Amino acid sequence: MMRSKAVRRFLSHPLAVVGLLVLLLLLMMALLGPVMVPYSPEKTDFDALQRPPSQKHLFGTDELGRDVLARVIFGARISLTAGLVSVFVALVFGGAIGLVAGYYGGNFDRVLMRLMDAMLAFPFLVLAIALAAVLGPSLQNTMLAIAVVTLPIFARIVRGQVLTEKTREYVQAARAVGAKDWSILIRHLVPNIAGPLIVQTSLSTANAILAEATLSFLGLGVQPPTPSWGSMLNAARGYLAYAPWMSLFPGVAIFLAVFAFNLIGDGLRDAFDPRLNR
Amino acid sequence: MIPFLLRRLLEGIPTLLLVTVLVFSITRILPGDPVRLMLGEETDPEIMREVRKSFGLDRPIPVQYAEWLYGLLLADLGRSLRDNTQVTKLIGDKLPTTIELSLLAIFFGTVIAIPAGVFSALHRGSWWDGGVTALALSGISIPNFFLGILLIYVFSLKLGWVPPSGYEEPWKNLGKNLSLMLLPAITLGSALAGGLTRLTRNSLLEVLSLDYIRTAQAKGLSKRVVIYKHALRNAAIPIVTVMGLQFGGLLGGAVVSEQIFSIPGFGRLVVDAVFNRDFPVLQGLVLVSALCIFVVNLTVDLLYAAIDPRITYS
Numbered sequence: 001m002m003r004s005k006a007v008r009r010f011l012s013h014p015l016a017v018v019g020l021l022v023l024l025l026l027l028m029m030a031l032l033g034p035v036m037v038p039y040s041p042e043k044t045d046f047d048a049l050q051r052p053p054s055q056k057h058l059f060g061t062d063e064l065g066r067d068v069l070a071r072v073i074f075g076a077r078i079s080l081t082a083g084l085v086s087v088f089v090a091l092v093f094g095g096a097i098g099l100v101a102g103y104y105g106g107n108f109d110r111v112l113m114r115l116m117d118a119m120l121a122f123p124f125l126v127l128a129i130a131l132a133a134v135l136g137p138s139l140q141n142t143m144l145a146i147a148v149v150t151l152p153i154f155a156r157i158v159r160g161q162v163l164t165e166k167t168r169e170y171v172q173a174a175r176a177v178g179a180k181d182w183s184i185l186i187r188h189l190v191p192n193i194a195g196p197l198i199v200q201t202s203l204s205t206a207n208a209i210l211a212e213a214t215l216s217f218l219g220l221g222v223q224p225p226t227p228s229w230g231s232m233l234n235a236a237r238g239y240l241a242y243a244p245w246m247s248l249f250p251g252v253a254i255f256l257a258v259f260a261f262n263l264i265g266d267g268l269r270d271a272f273d274p275r276l277n278r
Numbered sequence: 279m280i281p282f283l284l285r286r287l288l289e290g291i292p293t294l295l296l297v298t299v300l301v302f303s304i305t306r307i308l309p310g311d312p313v314r315l316m317l318g319e320e321t322d323p324e325i326m327r328e329v330r331k332s333f334g335l336d337r338p339i340p341v342q343y344a345e346w347l348y349g350l351l352l353a354d355l356g357r358s359l360r361d362n363t364q365v366t367k368l369i370g371d372k373l374p375t376t377i378e379l380s381l382l383a384i385f386f387g388t389v390i391a392i393p394a395g396v397f398s399a400l401h402r403g404s405w406w407d408g409g410v411t412a413l414a415l416s417g418i419s420i421p422n423f424f425l426g427i428l429l430i431y432v433f434s435l436k437l438g439w440v441p442p443s444g445y446e447e448p449w450k451n452l453g454k455n456l457s458l459m460l461l462p463a464i465t466l467g468s469a470l471a472g473g474l475t476r477l478t479r480n481s482l483l484e485v486l487s488l489d490y491i492r493t494a495q496a497k498g499l500s501k502r503v504v505i506y507k508h509a510l511r512n513a514a515i516p517i518v519t520v521m522g523l524q525f526g527g528l529l530g531g532a533v534v535s536e537q538i539f540s541i542p543g544f545g546r547l548v549v550d551a552v553f554n555r556d557f558p559v560l561q562g563l564v565l566v567s568a569l570c571i572f573v574v575n576l577t578v579d580l581l582y583a584a585i586d587p588r589i590t591y592s
Contacts, residue, residue: 015412118296121568125530126548130304130564133552210421214534217423218549230421237427237538241435251424259419266415 006195009271016267022260026253030076039067041074041227050243060245063235071227072249078139078228079257082221083209086143087201090150095197097151098158099185103166113159116152124149128211132220139228142221146208157200161193168192195272202265206258213254229254279580286576294572298350301565302343305557333359355562360554365562368547373566376544378448379535380528382459383467384521390471392517395478396505402483410475417472422531426465426538433461443540462539466531470524477520481513488512514585522578526571 010016029036039057045065053060059068097116101109119127131145165171166189174184215221216230224231229250236246313330314321330336334345349356355365391414398410434442440457448455485491486509494504533545540546544563551559 015408015415114292114296117293118300121293121297121571122300122564123526123530123567123571125527125533126564126567129530129533129548129552130560133560134304134557206419210419213421214423217421217534218537218552220552230423233421233424233427240427240431244431247424247427247431251421251427254421254424255416255419258421259416262415262419 006271010267013267013270015263016270019260019263019267022256023264026076026080026257026260029073030080033070033073033077037067037070037073039070041066041070042225043067050239050246052243053245059249060243062232062246063239063243068232068246068249071232072229072253075227075229075232075250075253076257078222078226079209079212079254082139082143082146082212083205083257083261086146086208086212087150087205089143089147090204091154091197091201093147094151094154095158098155098160099162099189101155102159102162103181103185103189109159112155116155119149119152120156122149124207125211125214128215129218129220132215137220137223139222139226142212142215145215146211149211150204150208153204154197154200157196158193161196162189165189165192199265199268199272202261202268206261206265209254209261210258279583283576283580286579290572290576294569297568298347298565299343301561301568302346304564305561306339306342350565355565356558358559359556360559365559368559369544369562369566372542372544372547375445375541376529376532376536379459379462379466379532379541379543380525382456382463383470383528383531385467386463387467387470387474388521390467391474392478392510394471394475396482396510398475398479399482399486400505402479407479410479414472414475417468417475419472420468421534422465422468423534423538425468426461426535429461429465430538443538445539445541458539459541462535462541465538466528466535469527469531470521473520473524474517477517478513481516482509485509485513511585515582518578518581518585522574525574526567529567529570 043066045061048057048061048065050063050065051057051061057067057069059072062068062071097112101112128145128149131148132142135141135145170192171184171188174188179188212221212228213230213233216228217234219231219234221230222228224235232250233247233254236243236250239246313326313333313335317326317329327336334342346356353366355369357364358368394410394414398407398414401407430442433439440460444458446454446458482505491504491509494508499508529544531545532543533548535541536543536545537549544567547559548563550556551563
């Protein structure tokens with residue numbers, strides 16, 4: 001009942017629906033990529049270097065004659081994977097820390113939360129860059145770095161929610177009938193704090209996609225020839241004056257992906273928290 | 279106010295200590311040997327041992343940490359592996375440039391965001407409101423390296439209004455400095471502008487429904503006075519808070535902006551340290567960035583009293 005109301009509220013939010021549509025389009029691109037373009041994203045063609053957009057190459061070609069459309073489409077896989085996986089890892093580990101700290105309290109809570117505060121004391125991107133630099137450039141390490149810097153945000157949110165929820169009657173009732181701690185945490189608390197978590201997941205995914213693109217742009221992420229939107233922009237920068245399409249399309253792709261998750265997160269926030277509905 | 283400051287500093291000590299542990303751990307505990315990373319895989323093990331010894335990396339980790347921490351207390355962050363310069367000197371030389379860039383970005387962001395947020399709040403629910411919201415979200419969503427590239431393409435390469443990149447010290451030629459800083463500041467400030475616009479709108483809407491605003495209107499005050507003098511002042515606390523919180527984002531964004539526009543600042547130093555595998559410098563930069571945030575948060579706390587006289591620090 002509550003849920004369907006939230007869904008209805010979400011769908012009545014025009015910008016959120018736009019975000020959802022853009023996300024579906026990007027997901028389709030990522031999944032059906034190879035069927036959609038006849039070119040391989042890594043196949044070079046020295047007879048067609050830096051051709052402007054045409055019927056043959058809708059988004060033009062890059063400095064090695066590779067089809068920019070094919071690379072943008074394959075880049076969607078990297079970006080969406082990086083965004084979703086790193087946030088999922090942050091949600092699971094950060095959420096677990098927040099649940100345990102909030103539920104048990106005491107010194108355990110104090111130590112864990114001090115640690116989370118210390119992690120939040122760094123600028124998100126500077127810490128991600130330092131971690132990615134030490135771990136070495138690869139998609140896996142990029143995701144790990146982003147997950148680590150995102151994790152304390154989830155720990156904080158979950159802990160705060162658990163602190164208010166654990167005093168509620170349903171938790172006391174569950175305890176009174178002898179439910180085990182983990183069962184109270186997973187079966188009773190988690191569903192009741194899901195709203196703010198879902199919102200944060202969407203906003204954090206937007207941030208994670210942006211962070212992955214930034215790390216790749218700086219050369220700390222996915223390595224060539226694998227196409228990633230950030231590294232495509234980095235390579236294209238030197239040819240801006242005479243091959244601007246090489247920069248334009250991957251840039252627009254990053255923007256759309258981040259924009260979509262931000263719009264969805266916004267719509268979700270309004271849907272879950274009617275007080276903010278204006 | 280002084281006791282408040284002292285208390286806040288004392289309260290910050292445990293977190294700051296943990297911050298130093300984290301910064302130290304980044305290069306020591308994570309997999310990967312800094313000396314091997316620095317010299318390359320094929321270096322003679324004998325040379326590696328020598329280098330490790332000369333940097334004190336052969337001693338137990340807790341001892342290394344204690345020495346490093348002791349150095350910190352004396353404002354000694356070690357020396358660059360590359361040219362043996364003091365890390366504090368390197369950072370001290372570059373930080374003012376980034377502070378100038380950040381201040382310009384904050385100025386740019388605020389000048390756009392406050393009027394846009396007020397406008398949006400006054401037209402709440404209209405297409406105008408939707409348009410401003412969408413634009414604000416675009417500002418947050420556009421990667422700043424892409425925005426920077428777009429700005430260079432349009433304003434430097436096509437229109438030729440400003441040079442595409444470079445840097446001039448402000449005390450040598452302020453005009454040139456500002457013309458070179460314009461595009462980087464817009465690039466860096468766009469996310470801030472987007473976030474602030476939304477926040478101004480929301481906190482203004484909250485304040486506008488309060489009784490004292492109705493009283494002010496009933497007294498016959500002009501709309502301008504009601505909004506800018508009465509409402510906005512009370513909406514300012516969350517706005518200033520978020521501006522403080524966004525400072526970390528500015529430092530992160532400066533890494534990218536400075537890279538694109540070739541500005542020799544803090545962010546550029548981060549990228550150089552990463553690619554030179556200059557871990558003492560990287561460590562110092564990460565630590566200083568956290569310290570900057572700590573100082574900004576403290577300043578924001580003190581600003582509250584200036585904005586809202588009801589807040590006192592006794």
